[in-house]
Amino acid sequence: MATNRTFTMLKPDSIENGNIGNILNMITEAGFAIKAMKYTQLSEEQAKAFYEVHAERPFYGELVEYMTSGPIVAAILEKENAVSDFRTLIGATDPAEAAEGTIRAKYAESKGRNAVHGSDSDENAQIEGEFHFAATELF
Numbered sequence: 001m002a003t004n005r006t007f008t009m010l011k012p013d014s015i016e017n018g019n020i021g022n023i024l025n026m027i028t029e030a031g032f033a034i035k036a037m038k039y040t041q042l043s044e045e046q047a048k049a050f051y052e053v054h055a056e057r058p059f060y061g062e063l064v065e066y067m068t069s070g071p072i073v074a075a076i077l078e079k080e081n082a083v084s085d086f087r088t089l090i091g092a093t094d095p096a097e098a099a100e101g102t103i104r105a106k107y108a109e110s111k112g113r114n115a116v117h118g119s120d121s122d123e124n125a126q127i128e129g130e131f132h133f134a135a136t137e138l139f
């Protein structure tokens, strides 16, 4: 069942490049409400588990190394049609292919260091949100 929620992470490149405020502003300007948020750093174990679905892909090692290289901002967002609208707001995985005005077109460095994560389904939004937040951290 659709929950109107999605899960995001501002990835280490966004923090390194000083873009936390800019990206959060784009997210709230687009109509998403922040239901939960934390500034944290993933352990290798957490990053491996979070990206388990990509374990067989050639970039998995690189992805885990990058996602643990510095702090991230994790958040649960709420809006009608959240998963799909957020994927539209962030743009394609590769910033070279991301539509103009999207978060990745503006702030991503490369296909790997691509500024933000966005859940790809309501089911994964729920799983990913629960991976990072306890029920008491959701407002």
Ligand code: IDP
Residues within 6 Å of the ligand: 054, 059, 062, 063, 092, 093, 111, 112, 113, 114, 116, 117, 118, 120
């Ligand atoms: P998505 O984040 O747009 O949903 P996925 O295909 O689910 O893209 O890949 C997860 C993450 O893995 C990407 O956001 C990116 O950080 C990384 N990634 C995907 N493809 C590549 C690649 O070809 N090289 C390096 N990293 C990649």
Ligand code: MG
Residues within 6 Å of the ligand: 118, 120
């Ligand atoms: Mg994905």
